[in-house]
Amino acid sequence: MSNEFKQNFQADEPEQRLADSMGAEPIIIPVIEEQLQIGKRVIETGAVRVTKHVIEESQTVDVPVSREEVIVEHVAVYQYVDEAPSVRYEGETMIIPVLREVLVTEKRLLLVEEVHVTKRQITDQETQEVILRKEEITVERTGPNHERPA
Incomplete structure (x- = not known):
């Protein structure tokens, strides 16, 4: 060269x-x-659809229910008293005196009877039907790689 x-x-x-x-x-x-x-660009390859369903179920439950009962007893006493006794309590029992005037050579009060009122609480089981709701979600995917619902 x-x-x-x-x-x-x-x-x-x-x-x-x-x-x-x-x-x-x-x-x-x-x-x-x-x-x-x-460079980059965004390409849509599919979509997602979310569906929510509300399902109601009926359930039977036992619920304690309280109530009060009053027991009334008439108790004969037939005693003379000097003055009218007042209403008193013995435990949960309220005692209401019932008086009557009687004619004797002298006038005295005769306790004829007492009314005993006792209050007690009773609890029973009752069956009640309640509606419970729950939600379920369904997700569906669409596109070339996701043709079946998930």
């Missing part, structure tokens, strides 16, 4: 020129460089 060729080939120009030794037209050899560009 000639020196002229070496000099032309080693030039720092973007296009290297090459001439042959016979004086022909110079050959232009372009220098190519590839560059990489990276």
